[in-house]
Amino acid sequence: MSSPPKNFGVVLFPGFQSLDVFGPLDVLNILSTETNLNLSILAATLDPVSTKHKQGKISNSNFHESIVPTHTFDSAPKDLEVLLIPGGFGTRDEANLRPAIEFIKTVYPSLKYCLTVCTGSAVLAKTGVLDGRQATSNKKAFVWAKEQGPNVKWVSKARWVVDGNIWTSSGISAGIDLIYAWVEQVYGEEIAGFIADSSEYERNRDSGRDRFAERWGVAEL
Amino acid sequence: MSSPPKNFGVVLFPGFQSLDVFGPLDVLNILSTETNLNLSILAATLDPVSTKHKQGKISNSNFHESIVPTHTFDSAPKDLEVLLIPGGFGTRDEANLRPAIEFIKTVYPSLKYCLTVCTGSAVLAKTGVLDGRQATSNKKAFVWAKEQGPNVKWVSKARWVVDGNIWTSSGISAGIDLIYAWVEQVYGEEIAGFIADSSEYERNRDSGRDRFAERWGVAEL
Numbered sequence: 081m082s083s084p085p086k087n088f089g090v091v092l093f094p095g096f097q098s099l100d101v102f103g104p105l106d107v108l109n110i111l112s113t114e115t116n117l118n119l120s121i122l123a124a125t126l127d128p129v130s131t132k133h134k135q136g137k138i139s140n141s142n143f144h145e146s147i148v149p150t151h152t153f154d155s156a157p158k159d160l161e162v163l164l165i166p167g168g169f170g171t172r173d174e175a176n177l178r179p180a181i182e183f184i185k186t187v188y189p190s191l192k193y194c195l196t197v198c199t200g201s202a203v204l205a206k207t208g209v210l211d212g213r214q215a216t217s218n219k220k221a222f223v224w225a226k227e228q229g230p231n232v233k234w235v236s237k238a239r240w241v242v243d244g245n246i247w248t249s250s251g252i253s254a255g256i257d258l259i260y261a262w263v264e265q266v267y268g269e270e271i272a273g274f275i276a277d278s279s280e281y282e283r284n285r286d287s288g289r290d291r292f293a294e295r296w297g298v299a300e301l
Numbered sequence: 302m303s304s305p306p307k308n309f310g311v312v313l314f315p316g317f318q319s320l321d322v323f324g325p326l327d328v329l330n331i332l333s334t335e336t337n338l339n340l341s342i343l344a345a346t347l348d349p350v351s352t353k354h355k356q357g358k359i360s361n362s363n364f365h366e367s368i369v370p371t372h373t374f375d376s377a378p379k380d381l382e383v384l385l386i387p388g389g390f391g392t393r394d395e396a397n398l399r400p401a402i403e404f405i406k407t408v409y410p411s412l413k414y415c416l417t418v419c420t421g422s423a424v425l426a427k428t429g430v431l432d433g434r435q436a437t438s439n440k441k442a443f444v445w446a447k448e449q450g451p452n453v454k455w456v457s458k459a460r461w462v463v464d465g466n467i468w469t470s471s472g473i474s475a476g477i478d479l480i481y482a483w484v485e486q487v488y489g490e491e492i493a494g495f496i497a498d499s500s501e502y503e504r505n506r507d508s509g510r511d512r513f514a515e516r517w518g519v520a521e522l
Contacts, residue, residue: 088364099327099500105366106320106473109352112364119364128349128369131330143309143333143340145326146369148349220499251501252327253477278441279320280472280513282505292501 084266085161085192086116089151091203092123093180095133095170098145099252100197104164104259110275111263122156123149124179133169153183161192166255167199167218181206194246195262197255201248205229214243218251219296226301236301237293239284250290257284305487306382306413307337310372312424313344314401316354316391319366320473321418325385325480331496332484343377344370345400354390374404382413387476388420388439402427415467416483418476422469426450435464439472440517447522457522458514460505471511478505 088108090101111117123129128146151157165184170176185207188194196204201217202225204210210229216238217225226234235241240249240258249258260283264272276283293299309329311322332338344350349367372378386405391397406428409415417425422438423446425431431450437459438446447455456462461470461479470479481504485493497504514520 097327098323098330102319102323102327102366106318106323109319109364109366112362115362117362117364119366121366141333141336141338143330143338145323145330145340145342148367148369219501251499253500253502256474277513277516278472279474280440281474282503284503292498295498 084115087118087120087157087159088162088164089120089122089156089160090164091166091180091184092121092129092147092149093170094130094176095168095173096129096131096166097168097198097252098131100166100168100200100255101147101164103253103256104195104197107256107259107263107275107279110278111267111271114271115267120157120160121147121150122153122183125149125152131168153179156183156187160187160190163187163191163194165194165196165200165203167197167202171199171203177203177206184209192245193262195258196248197258198249198251199225201225202228204246204248205232210246213246214241215246215248216241216250217248219290219292219298220251222296222298222301234301236298237290238287239290240287242287250292256281261285261287305336308339308341308378308380309383309385310341310343310377310381311385312387312401312405313342313350313368313370314391315351315397316389316394317350317352317387318389318419318473319352321387321389321421321476322368322385324474324477325416325418328477328480328484328496328500331499332488332492335492336488341378341381342368342371343374343404346370346373352389374400377404377408381408381411384408384412384415386415386417386421386424388418388423392420392424398424398427405430413466414483416479417469418479419470419472420446422446423449425467425469426453431467434467435462436467436469437462437471438469440511440513440519441472443517443519443522455522457519458511459508460511461508463508471513477502482506482508
């Protein structure tokens with residue numbers, strides 16, 4: 081058995097969904113007080129990356145948050161072991177997303193684990209890495225996500241899906257259940273349960289339990 | 302009936318808990334695509350504010366995130382209507398917290414709503430604003446939180462508590478249930494349900510349902 085991973089990266093692009101990032105990272109932040117972990121926050125440049133995007137009915141809101149990267153994709157540490165890829169409306173803009181896609185293609189072969197939340201699986205699908213693999217995605221955006229990876233074995237009714245070293249979750253909040261399941265597998269049930277109780281979080285521990293596939297009409301896809 | 306609020310602020314201090322902020326903000330980010338809203342991210346200075354803190358067993362991790370403020374406490378917009386106050390280990394450092402406490406004291410009288418997550422209620426308690434009011438807090442940190450406001454009517458077994466215009470939630474994840482309940486009351490059940498389904502979130506809609514008070518041994522306090 082190899083030792084549990086220590087070196088994490090999260091991919092940011094303009095218009096990422098904030099909870100896709102901070103649902104998992106909050107759990108890992110707490111884990112990092114129990115075991116030695118390092119986080120690199122990766123983006124095309126070192127400029128803060130905003131959740132702002134052009135989607136939605138209302139264009140005159142001014143309501144978004146900006147996160148500070150620690151590294152550019154070009155200067156990413158060479159020893160990354162775990163990569164977290166969020167989704168969000170920014171995934172709909174090809175030019176916006178291209179630096180992230182090129183980075184993921186380059187880094188994937190040296191990773192121990194790749195985790196996606198929401199339409200982060202559509203981003204990963206665009207790299208080709210998911211071809212022939214099982215994966216899930218956001219249920220409201222599932223039809224679009226499927227189109228981003230026609231050779232992926234998409235699973236519509238799942239809270240999360242594991243195929244090899246790739247863990248993909250359903251939409252937004254599902255990333256929290258994914259990260260607890262992953263922490264449980266990699267670091268053990270005791271610490272996963274302790275962090276969930278400390279965070280006062282009611283886990284969905286059944287990866288097949290997913291009422292949102294029916295809610296968004298994609299259960300039969 | 303007055304119109305629903307538009308102008309939101311979130312208070313940041315070093316060592317805030319990331320999900321205390323981004324659980325509620327992710328919901329409000331989505332709400333802001335449906336109705337016109339503005340967010341001010343408030344801190345002592347305009348320097349990015351980190352989740353880094355000195356607590357925990359392991360001091361050699363390098364695992365934290367930094368958020369960019371939009372305003373200092375001194376330059377905050379005068380028309381803030383809703384203030385969100387997170388918790389986190391940074392609340393244990395008085396000097397660290399003092400600018401936030403002074404700001405909250407000053408701004409509270411002009412707010413329509415004040416929302417706290419986790420030990421954010423301990424921060425609010427330190428201002429005196431919670432004196433004589435009912436409130437809850439993080440259950441693992443409940444004994445400490447109570448000490449921060451001896452004149453507060455602390456409620457140990459509650460997912461969240463509403464007293465007048467002050468909404469306080471239990472620990473970390475409970476802030477998500479609080480914000481959905483608040484959005485439901487202020488903007489309506491339909492939009493709250495739509496955002497929860499879009500986020501694939503299973504709400505706890507019962508403010509009295511809280512197994513974590515027993516888990517952390519504070520149900521009888």
